[in-house]
Amino acid sequence: MKIVVCIKQVPDTNEVKLDPVTGTLIRDGVPSIINPDDKAGLEAALALKDQLGATVSVITMGPMQADAVLREAMAMGADDAYLVTDRAFGGADTLATSTTLAAALKKINYDLIIAGRQAIDGDTAQVGPQIAEHLNIPNVSYAEDIKVEGNTVIVKRQYEDRYHTVKVQMPCLVTALGEMNTPRYMTPGGIFDAYRSKEVTIFTRADLDVEDSTIGLKGSPTKVAQSFPKSVKAAGVKVTMDSEDAADYIVEKLKEKFVF
Amino acid sequence: MDFSLSKEHEMARTLFRDFAETEVKPLAQEVDETEEFPRGTVAKMNKLGFMGIPVGKEYGGQGCDTLTYAMCVEELSRVCGTTGVIVSAHTSLCAEPIKKFGTEEQKQKYLVPLAKGEKLGAFGLTEPGAGTDAAGQQTKAILDGDEYVLNGSKIFITNGKEADIYIIFAMTDKSKGTKGISAFIVEKGTKGFTFGTKEKKMGIRGSATYELIFVDCRIPKENLLGAIGKGFGIAMTTLDGGRIGIASQALGLAQGALDSTIAYVKERKQFGRSISKFQNTQFEIADMATKVEAARLLVYKAAMAKDTQKKFSLEAAMAKLYAAEVAMEVTTKAVQLHGGYGYTREYDVERMMRDAKITEIYEGTSEVQKMVIAGSVL
Numbered sequence: 321m322k323i324v325v326c327i328k329q330v331p332d333t334n335e336v337k338l339d340p341v342t343g344t345l346i347r348d349g350v351p352s353i354i355n356p357d358d359k360a361g362l363e364a365a366l367a368l369k370d371q372l373g374a375t376v377s378v379i380t381m382g383p384m385q386a387d388a389v390l391r392e393a394m395a396m397g398a399d400d401a402y403l404v405t406d407r408a409f410g411g412a413d414t415l416a417t418s419t420t421l422a423a424a425l426k427k428i429n430y431d432l433i434i435a436g437r438q439a440i441d442g443d444t445a446q447v448g449p450q451i452a453e454h455l456n457i458p459n460v461s462y463a464e465d466i467k468v469e470g471n472t473v474i475v476k477r478q479y480e481d482r483y484h485t486v487k488v489q490m491p492c493l494v495t496a497l498g499e500m501n502t503p504r505y506m507t508p509g510g511i512f513d514a515y516r517s518k519e520v521t522i523f524t525r526a527d528l529d530v531e532d533s534t535i536g537l538k539g540s541p542t543k544v545a546q547s548f549p550k551s552v553k554a555a556g557v558k559v560t561m562d563s564e565d566a567a568d569y570i571v572e573k574l575k576e577k578f579v580f
Numbered sequence: 581m582d583f584s585l586s587k588e589h590e591m592a593r594t595l596f597r598d599f600a601e602t603e604v605k606p607l608a609q610e611v612d613e614t615e616e617f618p619r620g621t622v623a624k625m626n627k628l629g630f631m632g633i634p635v636g637k638e639y640g641g642q643g644c645d646t647l648t649y650a651m652c653v654e655e656l657s658r659v660c661g662t663t664g665v666i667v668s669a670h671t672s673l674c675a676e677p678i679k680k681f682g683t684e685e686q687k688q689k690y691l692v693p694l695a696k697g698e699k700l701g702a703f704g705l706t707e708p709g710a711g712t713d714a715a716g717q718q719t720k721a722i723l724d725g726d727e728y729v730l731n732g733s734k735i736f737i738t739n740g741k742e743a744d745i746y747i748i749f750a751m752t753d754k755s756k757g758t759k760g761i762s763a764f765i766v767e768k769g770t771k772g773f774t775f776g777t778k779e780k781k782m783g784i785r786g787s788a789t790y791e792l793i794f795v796d797c798r799i800p801k802e803n804l805l806g807a808i809g810k811g812f813g814i815a816m817t818t819l820d821g822g823r824i825g826i827a828s829q830a831l832g833l834a835q836g837a838l839d840s841t842i843a844y845v846k847e848r849k850q851f852g853r854s855i856s857k858f859q860n861t862q863f864e865i866a867d868m869a870t871k872v873e874a875a876r877l878l879v880y881k882a883a884m885a886k887d888t889q890k891k892f893s894l895e896a897a898m899a900k901l902y903a904a905e906v907a908m909e910v911t912t913k914a915v916q917l918h919g920g921y922g923y924t925r926e927y928d929v930e931r932m933m934r935d936a937k938i939t940e941i942y943e944g945t946s947e948v949q950k951m952v953i954a955g956s957v958l
Contacts, residue, residue, distance in 0.1 A: 392591065395595075505595060505599055507642060508592055508633050508642040508652070509629055511591045511595065511644075512588055512642070515591075
């Protein structure tokens with residue numbers, strides 16, 4: 321079985337601060353990490369490898385320094401890696417990103433693609449499902465658990481108040497929740513192998529079968545207009561009353577706030 | 581000359597730092613107070629290959645270099661001196677001599693499980709009457725048919741009782757002086773091999789420091805390590821490598837104390853401002869930071885020399901001498917800069933200071949290091 325895990329290099333948002341003037345992330349000097357949801361997806365893939373003897377590849381779209389997350393993934397146990405990098409891919413929103421990644425994935429064999437639910441810098445949760453659409457394969461998101469039996473992937477799919485057990489045939493794509501597992505550490509030997517004997521294959525614009533109009537800035541129908549920190553809400557007023565009185569109270573308050 | 585670390589060494593440091601912060605640091609105070617050997621942590625390190633870092637893959641190790649191993653001991657010691665020395669004694673003093681002097685059979689039988697973390701190692705040279713005067717070995721090993729019979733005792737043995745495999749030095753021919761000392765591999769559980777007192781120590785209190793007792797302990801003659809009468813040389817060569825491990829431990833302790841102190845002096849306010857604003861504090865920290873960095877360069881140089889040079893005794897001795905002295909000085913200053921709070925167990929610097937002292941003593945006292953250095957330089 322061949323598993324490909326999509327990962328992203330992101331700033332460690334525990335360490336990051338917002339520029340008070342522009343409202344954007346100050347990325348300078350902030351360490352980069354593997355996006356936590358992606359790392360959980362990678363751990364799920366490696367667990368399947370331990371269990372069933374799958375091969376695990378990792379793929380990322382990013383600048384050359386994204387090589388570091390691929391090496392980290394290989395140091396954890398991934399077998400090989402792909403870096404999709406080119407100036408032409410820069411400025412991409414989720415649609416252009418997923419178009420580019422799907423084009424790269426078409427060149428690699430896969431039975432199961434695992435992506436993280438969402439990235440801690442973008443927070444859209446769109447790229448994983450979009451990739452599945454581009455590749456015309458089924459997608460199950462918000463996975464709490466991923467098992468494989470034969471050609472079937474069995475996903476515990478999380479909802480707010482319940483979960484579904486979804487069975488899906490491969491090839492398919494699953495997005496992983498950060499809380500689904502605790503990713504393993506790298507090993508010292510794994511790190512040396514990652515840098516000295518494992519391969520990172522680079523895909524540039526020339527390697528992919530895509531239209532220029534669908535990638536990078538040109539291929540991005542959405543643009544980030546502004547980012548700003550959430551204003552801190554006050555604790556609010558808490559009241560306890562029976563349901564009849566509570567309904568009257570709520571209606572009064574909504575009238576007060578000109579909602580009605 | 582490029583002083584920057586390679587990408588794989590940077591990533592290794594990240595691994596060791598993450599592991600130390602997440603798995604080791606939260607237990608450090610408890611390990612110190614209970615004096616309990618951190619078996620849970622050792623089990624985790626076994627699984628990650630931390631116990632076989634510089635051993636080749638063909639023997640179950642990680643296939644990394646001495647620098648990577650030194651960084652592991654450094655990062656572990658930065659949060660817990662006990663955990664650092666467990667790895668150091670196992671790797672430098674037990675796995676390494678088998679790797680260097682063992683037969684292929686001995687490597688398969690002993691080095692592989694040591695490197696894989698399936699078994700823990702220790703080194704027994706010191707005796708009640710033979711410390712710095714290591715040649716004064718009283719433990720005897722007499723060949724009787726197909727077995728050697730060991731009689732004697734060893735003291736202050738790190739990883740004692742916890743370890744499965746011990747490198748033991750004994751006199752095989754008293755008439756030959758140091759050339760009559762031989763090295764042996766002895767397994768825990770061998771009839772006639774028991775454990776005596778557990779030492780109560782000032783620092784590295786979670787490290788198991790035991791007396792080993794041999795009474796008519798019979799071991800197969802195949803367990804002779806290296807040639808007969810070559811034991812003293814094996815011990816000295818092994819200690820050269822061990823010094824790099826202890827120098828790394830000292831470096832880690834110093835760095836940990838420095839990091840704790842920097843955080844503390846920024847927070848602590850007296851006379852209406854953070855004490856980091858006072859020049860005395862700034863000058864002390866500058867001094868400490870410079871000495872730690874100097875120690876680092878000596879330690880890393882010694883680690884690299886071990887892999888690239890035939891002889892590295894000088895580099896190892898300088899690294900251990902300097903790093904241990906810096907560890908003692910920096911941890912003591914750390915307590916001072918913490919003021920009254922530094923003297924309490926609420927802060928970790930007093931433990932670091934107690935842990936640092938032993939680095940000036942074991943695996944060759946600072947005085948012995950000076951003898952080695954002078955012997956090389958003069």
